[in-house]
Amino acid sequence: MDNKPKIDYVIYVEGTPERVWQALTDPGLTAAYWGHSNVSDWQEGSAWEHRRTNGSGIADVVGTVVASQPPRRLVTTWADPGERGGTEPSQVSFVIEPYNGIIRLTVTHENLADEAERDEAARGWAAVLSNLKSLIETGHVLSARPWEMP
Template structure:
């Protein structure tokens, strides 16, 4: 079977087209997240995803123990170029340019950031630490303020007396004490506007500890990824110290990124 045949076979099934639609709306989902949105058994979803992967319509990226699924638009562009645009030469030139840009973006796109830490605490304690303004002020230096209901806004407000807000966003999903998904806009006034990045907190309890996984997706540039690569470990180390010892680290850990070690 040719590569083009595999793509047509994959697109012929409505369930597989729906999976592609869901990834188009929110790229980089786990199998569990896709199953939740489609109310589909894991085995069925896995079989459909395998077909999409073989057709190169979906790419799988491992982040720790998670397998994240990303939409690959290139085969669909190739179908359009071969079967549609050939009848219209001006549009062929336009679509070829789009295809080139898509391939260029695929080569230079910014990967998601994933950080995993283990904390001696209950899932409820970790959830409280993530959503309580007073606690976030202690380990983050900012109060995270919201009612934490899906659709609500949230603010990352300084506690230095200025009340300045450095980050804003929306609560996309709140499933206490296990999953919190928020948008993260550190430059909301950027022109032209850009899609916000998305942060997911996944809290998985096991006996006396929890595994906290923080995934930061849809990053706009390398500079932001470099910044959060320093920031998230520092913030989460302070959170871990607070929950396990009752106090934050003796020095602000994010200050180490500006000092020689």
């Protein structure tokens, strides 16, 4: 994974580690701010899916829980469910660090295929994490889906 593109994204959220963990792992909350439900039992070695919320049950991303240390650290692999063999999945790490009533959430997405995928992931994470921050701090998501902004 060392030579492939990666991104590090950091946000600061007013909240608790438990609330941020819940926002990352609760299917209902992820559906609210991400437009997909993250579904798993969140145990190391378990599968997880990033399912559409339109009732189709289609997973746009699948992976495995690599590390699960609630409420401080979550690591998952990310892959297109249609890809079979030969392609190593990317990996996403969420590190939740409390400090005086705020949280530093660091998201690292590594082992990306190329710079184009890195740029797409960077835009996506900025939008999704802005919506997560809004939900945790205000109780509601942004008034429009930020990832749809041209």
